[in-house]
Amino acid sequence: MVELNSQALFDRAKRVMPGGVNSPVRACTAVGRIPRFISRADGDRIVDVDGNEYIDYVCSWGPGILGHAHPKVLEAVKKACDEGLTYGAPTAREVEMAELIRELVPSMEVSRMVSSGTEAVMSAVRVARGFTGRDDILKFEGCYHGHSDGLLVKAGSGLLTGSVPTSAGVPEDYAQHTIVVPYNDIEAVRQVFAERGQTLAAVVVEPVAANMGVVLPKPGFLEFLREITLKYGTLLIFDEVITGFRLGLSGAQTPGSVPKTSGSVPKISGSVPKTSTSLKCSNNSPVIPDLTTLGKIVGGGMPAAVYGGREEIMRQVAPDGKVYQAGTLSGNPIATAAGLATLKLLKSDPDIYARLEAKTRRLAETIRTASKGRTVVTQIASLMSVDFPQDLALSKPQTNQILKNSSHSPDLRFAAWYNHLLSHGVYVAPSRFEAMFVSDAHTDEDIARTCEVAASFFAVG
Numbered sequence: 001m002v003e004l005n006s007q008a009l010f011d012r013a014k015r016v017m018p019g020g021v022n023s024p025v026r027a028c029t030a031v032g033r034i035p036r037f038i039s040r041a042d043g044d045r046i047v048d049v050d051g052n053e054y055i056d057y058v059c060s061w062g063p064g065i066l067g068h069a070h071p072k073v074l075e076a077v078k079k080a081c082d083e084g085l086t087y088g089a090p091t092a093r094e095v096e097m098a099e100l101i102r103e104l105v106p107s108m109e110v111s112r113m114v115s116s117g118t119e120a121v122m123s124a125v126r127v128a129r130g131f132t133g134r135d136d137i138l139k140f141e142g143c144y145h146g147h148s149d150g151l152l153v154k155a156g157s158g159l160l161t162g163s164v165p166t167s168a169g170v171p172e173d174y175a176q177h178t179i180v181v182p183y184n185d186i187e188a189v190r191q192v193f194a195e196r197g198q199t200l201a202a203v204v205v206e207p208v209a210a211n212m213g214v215v216l217p218k219p220g221f222l223e224f225l226r227e228i229t230l231k232y233g234t235l236l237i238f239d240e241v242i243t244g245f246r247l248g249l250s251g252a253q254t255p256g257s258v259p260k261t262s263g264s265v266p267k268i269s270g271s272v273p274k275t276s277t278s279l280k281c282s283n284n285s286p287v288i289p290d291l292t293t294l295g296k297i298v299g300g301g302m303p304a305a306v307y308g309g310r311e312e313i314m315r316q317v318a319p320d321g322k323v324y325q326a327g328t329l330s331g332n333p334i335a336t337a338a339g340l341a342t343l344k345l346l347k348s349d350p351d352i353y354a355r356l357e358a359k360t361r362r363l364a365e366t367i368r369t370a371s372k373g374r375t376v377v378t379q380i381a382s383l384m385s386v387d388f389p390q391d392l393a394l395s396k397p398q399t400n401q402i403l404k405n406s407s408h409s410p411d412l413r414f415a416a417w418y419n420h421l422l423s424h425g426v427y428v429a430p431s432r433f434e435a436m437f438v439s440d441a442h443t444d445e446d447i448a449r450t451c452e453v454a455a456s457f458f459a460v461g
C-alpha cells in the first residue's frame with residue numbers, strides 16, 4: 001500500500017517537483033521543516049494527511065476571508081460545475097462580476113479578469129506603459145507584485161541606476177526599467193521623480209504592504225504618491241491583491257481603511273496637470289489610484305484575479321485598444337462563480353469587517369502583551385504579522401530559551417515561534433515575511449485557544 005503521510009509524500013514530490021512544491025514558500029525551508037500535505041479544510045480548520053488538525057491562519061495566503069468551504073460558495077461552485085467547466089466564450093457571470101467590482105471599487109470603471117495576481121499586475125503595468133508611452137516604473141523594496149520579469153527586481157547600488165534582478169532568468173535589461181526605492185520613503189520618491197519623472201509610466205505599490213510582514217503606509221505616503229504621479233502624468237497602480245476586499249469592501253479605497261494623513265500632505269512644487277482632478281485626494285477621502293489589481297479574495301478560492309481602472313486607460317486594452325492581453329481561462333465560469341458568491345456574501349453582511357477586525361485585534365493585542373515588547377506585531381483589519389527583531393529581543397530579560405540566546409537570529413526566533421504554534425495546532429505561514437489572515441469562520445473559542453498557545457511561547461523557560 002502507498003503510504004500517505006506528509007514525509008512520504010514530500011519524499012516522492014521532491015523527486016518530481018522543484019523542492020517538492022508548486023510554490024517555493026510552501027517548502028517550509030525557512031522554518032526547518034517539511035511541509036504539511038493537506039487533505040481537507042473546513043471553516044477555520046485545516047487537516048493534514050497525517051490526521052493532524054490545525055486552526056488555520058494562512059487561509060490559502062489570503063483568499064479565505066470566509067473560511068474554508070463556505071456552504072454558499074461551494075453551492076455556487078457545484079452549480080457552475082454542473083453547467084460545464086470552461087467555454088472560452090463570454091458568460092453572464094463575467095458581466096455581473098465587472099459590474100459588481102465597479103460598484104464596490106468605483107475607481108475600477110472598466111476591468112478585465114485574469115487568472116492570477118501575477119497576471120493582473122503584469123497586465124496593469126503593460127496598460128500603464130501603453131497609455132503613457134513611457135517605459136519605466138517605480139516600485140518599493142519589500143512589496144511583492146507577483147513573479148513577472150520586470151517586477152522581480154531589487155534596488156542596486158544607486159537610487160536611479162543599477163536595479164538588479166532578484167531571480168536568475170530575468171534579463172538585466174528588464175531590471176533597468178524598474179526603479180526600486182524603500183517603502184514609505186517620500187524623499188527617495190521625490191528624488192526619482194525629479195530625475196526620471198518624465199519617463200515613469202507607473203508607480204506600483206501595495207497600499208498596505210503585506211509581503212515583508214505587514215507594514216502600514218506612513219501617514220501622507222499614499223497621498224504623496226497620488227500628488228506626485230498626477231504632477232508628472234504617471235499612473236498610480238494600487239496592487240490590492242492582498243488588501244482588496246480584506247481592508248474593507250473597497251479594499252484600501254474604503255474610507256478610513258488606511259491610516260490617514262494628519263493633514264500635512266508633503267507639498268509638491270509646480271502646478272498639478274489637468275489629469276482627472278476627480279482623483280485628487282482630500283483629507284476626508286481615501287487615496288484613489290488610476291489602476292487597481294485584485295486577486296485572492298476576488299476568486300473566492302479559485303484562480304481568478306482582476307485589473308481595472310479609469311475607463312480612458314482601460315480602453316487601451318485589446319480589442320478596444322492596442323495593448324494586448326489575453327487568457328484561455330480568463331473569467332473561467334467556476335472561478336467567477338466562486339468569486340461572485342464570496343463578494344456577494346461580503347457585501348450582504350454589514351458587520352463582517354467589524355467582526356473580522358475585532359478578532360484580529362484581540363489576537364494581535366494578546367501576542368503584543370504576552371511578548372512584553374520582544375515582538376513587533378502589526379495589525380490592520382484582518383491582516384497581521386508577528387516579527388522578532390533581534391535588537392528588540394535583546395533589550396528585554398528573556399525567559400524563552402530561544403529568545404534568551406543572543407546569537408539567535410530573527411529567522412531562528414521566528415522558526416521557534418512557528419514550530420511552537422504548529423505543534424500546538426496553530427497553522428501560520430512558514431516565513432517571517434508573510435502575513436497572518438483571520439477569516440469570518442474563526443470562532444471566538446479558536447481565537448482564545450490561539451491566544452493561549454501564543455502566550456505560552458513567551459512563558460516557556
Ligand SMILES: Cc1ncc(COP(=O)(O)O)c(C=O)c1O
Binds near residue numbers: 061116119144145
Ligand atoms: C500584493 C501581491 N500582488 C501580487 C501577488 C501575486 O499573486 P499570485 O500569487 O496570484 O500570482 C501577490 C501574491 O501573494 C501579492 O501578495
